[in-house]
Amino acid sequence: MKVLLHYEDNEDSSLHKSLKITLPKSWKTGPTSRLLTQFLESYNANESFRSNPLTEATMHLETRSISTESGPTVSGRVALASDAVVVDVIADRADIYIVHGPSRTLQDMADEVAEAKRQKAERLKGSVACLHFGCQNRFPKGGPYPDCRYHKAPPVFHETAKFWSCCPNKKAYDWETFQAIPGCETGTCTDVREEGDDGKQFLGGSDLREKTEAVPLKSIDDFNKAQTSGEAAPILERLETVLLQLGVEKELFQQVVHGMKVNLEAQTANEAELMEAVKNELGGKLKAAIKAVAVEQLRIK
Known part of the structure; x- marks a missing residue:
């Protein structure tokens, strides 16, 4: 198993470094912190980088997070826990980035997720979501009701295409692009379903066929x-x-x-x-x- 470690978290490109490592067999089932230690030893031993010493307590590892959904590829970074097992979180020949900021353990990350959920629940407590399609607003139950831009009909998820049934010519093939499609109606948020609303939050292929047969x-x-x-x-x-x-x-x-x-x-x-x-x-x-x-x-x- 091979990995390529990069340090690019500095405006001065002369301080950047890449290091290819072939992992010993025992490292594959060991913690990712070994990779950080190995890189920092190599980096700090280089005379060219003496002006920019890196310490293990102030650095952490990140890897690329790539997702694609029948559309453009979206790339980002995700931090690696210092005690995560290498083979569980790093692919063969992966690019790993050494980034400023202290490392976190798996427990640290789990605690952060739990705290984020708690804070979100606290924010949502006592508030309701607008029932207009495509509106992301939340507001106190009973008002005041903010202005909103929304779609007048539910979304359609058919095969790989995503679009609003009221705006069929604006199709998207990934979630981010779909969410960015602007609403076709403006008005005031509501927490009451409109009369005749059948409660469907999205439509599928069978709904489209029914609609086609009815036209x-x-x-x-x-x-x-x-x-x-x-x-x-x-x-x-x-x-x-x-x-x-x-x-x-x-x-x-x-x-x-x-x-x-x-x-x-x-x-x-x-x-x-x-x-x-x-x-x-x-x-x-x-x-x-x-x-x-x-x-x-x-x-x-």
Whole structure:
């Protein structure tokens, strides 16, 4: 098992150091503190770093925490407990970072989590959450009620896509992007469910099918009218179906469309213009790709 230790927690890059270590077999089931000790001994023995001595009592280890959910990868850091077992918390060939700040034990971390939960429970005591979809506000029971921006319909979690059923053209593929979708309604927070609310907090594939079955099919005239009015959504929907038959996953297509919408949103005045811009850009890219294939075929001949 090998690990790469880095010290980069200093504005002066000349004081940075990386050290590759092949762990002895006995270290794998030992505490992570051994890695810190080994690195600090090597660092402090180097004449170049004499102006920046590092002590074990004031340093700790961190490793990367990486998560991905059918979308962009999100990277962060997580501190390692000094008494955690190496093989339990560190992968082979992992990058480990030496960071300023005292180490904590597993018990220290457990106590911190328990204290955070206690403080959260204390903050929530006597308060209620707004019942509007997408609003994160909490307020004293019975008011006063703050202003809020919310969605008028529940979210949909279908396959890898996440979106609000009232804003179906704004899809996300990771939780952070989904939570950042702004509400489509403004008003005042409430702790009373609206009349007719069936209590569903989110919708799934079966709900979408029920909704689709309940909506009458458009006539040819309606469809043609939508085309002449500049609505590009039907074209993109048909393209999605065709590409799926050609082997392009629906989620991949939707992710590309979503990315284009994000990039073009500031350049358009409304949803119709935005979809038209997405259609034009995607069409241009597909045309360029097909031309490239044609050029390659001619070159081969």
